[in-house]
Amino acid sequence: MSLLETSLTAAVADGKLLESAKSNILLLLAGSTSEVAAQSIAELVDNGAWDELNDRFFKTLAFGTGGLRGRTIGRIVTSAEQGTGGPNGRPEHPCTGTAAMNFYNLGRAVRGLIAYTKRFVGDAHRPKLVFAHDTRHFSRDFAQHCAKVCADLGCDAYLFEGPRSTPQLSFAIRELRADAGVVLTASHNPPHDNGFKAYFNDGAQIVDAHADGIIAEVNAITREHYDALPSDQRGGITLLGAEMDAAYTERLKTLLLKPSLLEGVSTKVVFTNLHGTGGHINVPMLRSFGFDVLTVPEQDVQDGRFPTVDSPNPENAPALKMAIDLAIRENAAIVIGTDPDADRMGVAVRGSNGEMVLLTGNQIGSLMAWYRLKTCFELGWLTDANRSRAVLVKTFVTTELQKAIADGFGVGIVDTLTGFKYIAGKLRKYENAIPADKKGDYRSLSEEQTRLLRLEYSRFFVFGGEESYGYLGSDSVRDKDANGATLMFAEVAAYAKSEGKTVPELLDDIYSEFGYHLEIGKSLVMEGADGAAKIQALANSYADSPPTEADGSAVVRVRDFARQELFDQEGDLLPKEKMLFVDLADGRSFAVRPSGTEPKIKYYLFGKAAPGGDLSATKTAVRAGLDGLWSWIEADAAKR
Numbered sequence: 001m002s003l004l005e006t007s008l009t010a011a012v013a014d015g016k017l018l019e020s021a022k023s024n025i026l027l028l029l030a031g032s033t034s035e036v037a038a039q040s041i042a043e044l045v046d047n048g049a050w051d052e053l054n055d056r057f058f059k060t061l062a063f064g065t066g067g068l069r070g071r072t073i074g075r076i077v078t079s080a081e082q083g084t085g086g087p088n089g090r091p092e093h094p095c096t097g098t099a100a101m102n103f104y105n106l107g108r109a110v111r112g113l114i115a116y117t118k119r120f121v122g123d124a125h126r127p128k129l130v131f132a133h134d135t136r137h138f139s140r141d142f143a144q145h146c147a148k149v150c151a152d153l154g155c156d157a158y159l160f161e162g163p164r165s166t167p168q169l170s171f172a173i174r175e176l177r178a179d180a181g182v183v184l185t186a187s188h189n190p191p192h193d194n195g196f197k198a199y200f201n202d203g204a205q206i207v208d209a210h211a212d213g214i215i216a217e218v219n220a221i222t223r224e225h226y227d228a229l230p231s232d233q234r235g236g237i238t239l240l241g242a243e244m245d246a247a248y249t250e251r252l253k254t255l256l257l258k259p260s261l262l263e264g265v266s267t268k269v270v271f272t273n274l275h276g277t278g279g280h281i282n283v284p285m286l287r288s289f290g291f292d293v294l295t296v297p298e299q300d301v302q303d304g305r306f307p308t309v310d311s312p313n314p315e316n317a318p319a320l321k322m323a324i325d326l327a328i329r330e331n332a333a334i335v336i337g338t339d340p341d342a343d344r345m346g347v348a349v350r351g352s353n354g355e356m357v358l359l360t361g362n363q364i365g366s367l368m369a370w371y372r373l374k375t376c377f378e379l380g381w382l383t384d385a386n387r388s389r390a391v392l393v394k395t396f397v398t399t400e401l402q403k404a405i406a407d408g409f410g411v412g413i414v415d416t417l418t419g420f421k422y423i424a425g426k427l428r429k430y431e432n433a434i435p436a437d438k439k440g441d442y443r444s445l446s447e448e449q450t451r452l453l454r455l456e457y458s459r460f461f462v463f464g465g466e467e468s469y470g471y472l473g474s475d476s477v478r479d480k481d482a483n484g485a486t487l488m489f490a491e492v493a494a495y496a497k498s499e500g501k502t503v504p505e506l507l508d509d510i511y512s513e514f515g516y517h518l519e520i521g522k523s524l525v526m527e528g529a530d531g532a533a534k535i536q537a538l539a540n541s542y543a544d545s546p547p548t549e550a551d552g553s554a555v556v557r558v559r560d561f562a563r564q565e566l567f568d569q570e571g572d573l574l575p576k577e578k579m580l581f582v583d584l585a586d587g588r589s590f591a592v593r594p595s596g597t598e599p600k601i602k603y604y605l606f607g608k609a610a611p612g613g614d615l616s617a618t619k620t621a622v623r624a625g626l627d628g629l630w631s632w633i634e635a636d637a638a639k640r
Contacts, residue, residue, distance in 0.1 A: 007045050016050040018529065021057035024098040028057070031223040032104050039080035040096040051528070052076045056097030058529035061105045063218040066205065066419070066596060068109050069186055069195035070101040072138050088303050090137040094194075101138075101186075101194045103145060104224050109196050110146045110182065111226060112218030114153050116210070117180045126235060127155040130181035132169035134341040135276050135302040136194050139163070142184045147237050152228035156235040160244075163302055165277045165342030167481035170203040171248045172240060174443050174476065177201075185341040188313035189598065191305050202431075204424030204478035208575060249285055252484050254447040255473045257375040259289075261494040268292040268332040269490070272323040274312040275303045278338030278345075281483045286490060294330055296322050306340070314339055314346025315469050315521075317358055324348050324356050334493055334503075338482040343420075344469040345482035347489060349503040357504050362399035362519050364489065365465035367503070369402050370510050371492045372463050372473065373409045381451065382460075387411050389455045393423050393464035396561075396581065397591050397604040401510070401517035402465075408514055412459065414569050417561065417577050418593065423464045424478040429572075431475065433458035447474060467519060467604070511615060517608045518622045522630055523600040524637065535601050539594045541640040542580045551632035553584040588629055605629055 008025060011017035025041055032038075044053050052075055061070050074081070074095040083092030094102040117127045131146050133139035140163075147157035158176060160168075166183045173181040179201050186193035198214070200206050206214060228234065256262070269291050273279040279300060286293045298308050299322060306312040309319045314337040323335045327348070335348040335356065347364050351357045359367075369392055376382040382390050391412035394402050398415075406413035416422035431442060434457045442450065454460040465471040470480030473488050496506045511517070526534045546558045559566060559581040566574045579593035591604040607622040607629075 004042060004045060011045075011050055016048075018054050018058050020059065021054050021529075024057040024060055025053070027060070027222070028096070028098050028104060033224050034096075034104065036080045036083075036093045037096040037104065040078040043078045043080065044076065049076055054529045056095065056100055058099060058532070060098040061100065063109050063112065063215050064211070064596075066421075067182070067196040067198040068101060068105060069189070069193060070099055070105070071095050071097070071192050072101045072136075072194040073192040074100070086137070088137065088305050090304065094138050101196070103142075106142055106145060106196060107149065107224055107226070108218055108221045109198075110149050111153070111221055113180055113182070113198055113214055114150060114155055115217040116214040118153075118155070119213075120210075121179055127180070128158065128176060128178040129155055130158040130169060130172050130176060130178045130240075131184070132160045132164045132166070132172070132181070133184035134165075135163045135304050136184070136186060136340060137191065137304040138194055139184045139304070142194065142196070143182075146182055146184070149226070151235040151237050153226070154229050154233050154235055157237045158240055159237055161239045161241040163277045163280070165281065165338075165481075165483060166197065167343055167477045167479050167483060168244070168248050168281070170199060170477045170479045170481075171251065172244055173199055173201065174203040174478070175244070175247055177443070183341065187341050188311065188315070188339040188344060190311065199479075202424075202428055202478060204428065205419075205421035207421055207425055245281065249281060251474070251476050252281070252285065252487055255484050255487050256491055257372065257379065258491065258495075261491060261498055262289045262291075265290050265494055265497075266292055267334065267490075267493065267497065268294065268330060269334045269336060270294045270296065270323045270327040270330070270332045271486075272296045272299045272320070272335075272337045273342065274299055274309060274314065274319060274337055274339060275301060275306045276312065276338065276340030276342060277302070278342035278482055278486075281342075282336070282338065282486045285483070285487065289490070291490065294326060294332060296326055298322065312340050314344055315361065320346055320348055320358070327356060333497075334490075336486055336489070338486070342482040343480045345471065345485040345489070346469055349493065351504045352502050359503070359507075360519065361465075361467045361469035362401065362517070363507060364469070364485075365394070365463075365467070365471055366399060366401045366405065366510065367492050367507060368471060368473070368485070368488050369463045369465070370405050371495060372488070373405065373411060376462060377409070381455075382411070386455050386460075389458070389460050390462050391459045392462055393426050395419075395422070395466040396579070397593075398465060398467045399517050399519050400606065400608060401514060404514040404517070405510070411462070412569070416568065417574060418466065418579065419596070420466065420470055420472070420480045423466075423472065426464075427461055427475040427478060430454055430458040430461060443476075447476070450475065467521065508615060512611060515608055515611045516615065516618050516622060517606070518619070518626060519607075520605040520626050520630065522603040522605065522633075523595070524603075525600045527599040531599050535594045535599070538601055538637060538640055539578055539592070542592055543578075545640075546580065547582060547636065550582065550584055550590070550636075551588075551629045553586040553588065555582055556585050557581075557583040586625075588625055590629060590633065603630070603633055605633075
C-alpha cells in the first residue's frame with residue numbers, strides 16, 4: 001500500500017474522508033495521465049483538506065441526459081492547478097476530481113459520444129459533430145480538445161471560431177445535417193462551473209432513446225489516454241463563423257409575424273449579454289430593424305468571471321441592475337438581458353408611471369404566447385377549421401395562464417416535464433408525423449412551408465416555453481433560444497406601442513380576460529457532498545409522506561412524477577422524474593423537485609383568481625396567499 005493510500009485509509013477510518021471519495025481518488029489516479037492531478041491530490045492530502053477532497057471525489061461526474069456539469073475551479077486551488085495562471089484570472093489547469101469538470105471527465109464524455117455516434121451511423125458516412133462554447137473559464141480549451149479528439153478518432157468536427165450561443169449550436173447541427181453536437185457551457189451557473197451539453201442529430205439534447213447507449217459507452221471508458229487513428233483515417237476540423245451566423249440570423253428573422261410593426265420604430269432598448277454570447281447576434285439584429293440599441297459597456301466584455309454580477313442569470317433581478325440603471329439614465333423603454341450561453345432571456349419594461357418593471361419568465365412567455373396566437377388568427381394562418389392542429393407546449397411548472405390562453409383561442413396545450421429537451425421531443429414527434437413523401441428535406445423548407453405541412457398532417461407548434469426564462473417560437477431550433485426570444489419580445493413591445501399601451505398594461509389586459517395568475521419560485525440551497533445527501537433526503541420525504549394539508553387548505557391531489565404512471569394531454573407516457581405536484585382545495589398549488597444542475601431543491605408556487613373584480617385587489621390577495629403558502633412550506637421542510 002502506498003503512502004498516499006495509507007493516508008486515505010486513515011482519513012476514512014477517522015471519519016474525515018468518505019469511502020466513496022477514497023475509491024474515486026484511486027480510480028482517477030489509475031486512469032489519468034495528468035501530473036497536475038497527482039500533484040493536486042497529494043497537496044490536498046498533505047494539507048488535510050478533507051472537505052475539499054470529499055467535494056471533488058464524493059461521486060463520479062455521471063454522464064446523464066443533460067451531459068456533464070461540475071466545478072472547473074475548486075474552492076481550494078492547488079499550486080499545481082494554479083500553475084502560471086490562465087486568462088481572466090483563472091488557474092492554468094481545471095479542477096482535479098471525479099466530480100469536477102476537467103479533461104479527464106471531458107475526454108471520457110466526448111469519446112463515449114463519438115463511439116455511440118459511429119455505431120449509430122454505421123457505414124453510411126463519416127460522422128459529423130459540431131462543437132460550440134460560451135465565455136466560461138476553460139470553455140474554449142474544452143471545445144478545442146473535443147474537436148481534436150473527434151478528428152483523431154475518425155469523425156469530422158465543426159468548431160465555432162469563437163463563443164456562440166447554445167441555440168446556435170442546435171441550429172448548426174440541423175443546418176449541417178450533423179450527427180451530434182456539444183456545447184461547452186454551464187448556462188447561468190456560478191463562474192466556477194462548466195459543463196458538456198450533448199445533442200443528437202435533430203439538434204435537440206439527447207433523450208432516453210439514445211442516452212442509455214451513450215452513457216454505456218462513456219462508463220466503459222476509465223482511462224484518459226486514447227490512441228489516435230492513422231493520419232489517413234482521421235477526420236478534419238472546420239471552423240464555423242460569419243456564414244453560419246448569417247444563416248441563423250436569417251432564420252430568426254422569420255419569427256416576426258408582422259414585420260411592419262417594426263418599420264420606422266425608434267424604440268430605445270438597453271441590451272446586456274452579462275459577459276456572455278448574446279450580443280453577438282442580438283445587437284446587430286435589433287439594430288437592423290431600426291431599434292436604438294444601447295449596451296452596458298462593462299458587461300459587453302466576454303469574461304468568464306462575470307465580474308459585474310453575483311450571478312449571470314437574467315432570472316435574478318440584480319443581474320439586470322446595471323442595464324436598468326442605464327435605461328433610466330437614457331430613458332430607454334426596454335431592458336433585455338441574456339445569460340452566458342444565450343438560451344435564457346430576462347426583461348424589464350417601462351410602466352405607465354415611468355418606472356422600470358421586471359417581468360417574470362411566466363409573464364414574458366404568456367405575453368408572447370398570447371400575441372403569437374392572436375396574430376396567427378389575424379393573419380389567417382389559424383382558422384376555425386384548423387385551430388385544433390395548433391398547439392402551445394409548456395412545462396408542468398410553467399404558469400397555467402398559458403393554458404387559459406390556449407383554451408380561450410381554442411387551440412391545444414401540452415405539458416411536459418421540466419427541461420427543454422421534452423419540448424424538443426414534441427417537435428420531433430410533430431415533424432415525424434408528416435408523411436415522408438410530403439416533407440422531403442424538411443430542414444431546407446421555409447417556415448411557411450413547414451407550417452402548412454404541420455397544419456395539414458400533424459400539429460403546428462405556435463410557441464413553447466418554461467418558467468425559467470426559456471422560450472421558442474419555431475421548430476428550426478430545438479432548444480430554448482434567447483436570440484429568437486429577443487426578437488419575438490421586441491415585436492410584442494412594438495405592438496403594445498402601436499396600441500398606445502405599455503407592456504404592463506397589455507399584460508393586465510390579458511389578466512382581465514383570462515384570469516390573474518401568479519407564480520413564485522423559491523429554493524433551498526445545500527452545497528457539497530453533505531448538501532447533495534440532504535437534498536435527496538428531503539425530496540424523498542415528500543414522496544414517502546406527502547402533505548395532507550398546507551397552510552390551512554386540504555390537499556385534493558398529489559402527483560408523484562417519479563412513482564406514478566402519468567400521461568400528458570396527447571396521451572404520451574411521461575418519463576419518471578423526481579417531482580411532486582400538490583394541489584390544494586382553495587386553488588393554490590405547489591411543486592417540489594431537486595434541481596438537475598444546481599445544488600438546490602426547487603419549489604414552484606401557483607396562485608390564481610378568475611376574471612372580474614378589481615384587478616389590483618385581486619393581485620394583493622393572490623400574493624398574500626402565496627406568501628403564506630411559502631411560510632408553511634419552509635416550516636414544513638425544516639421538520640422533514
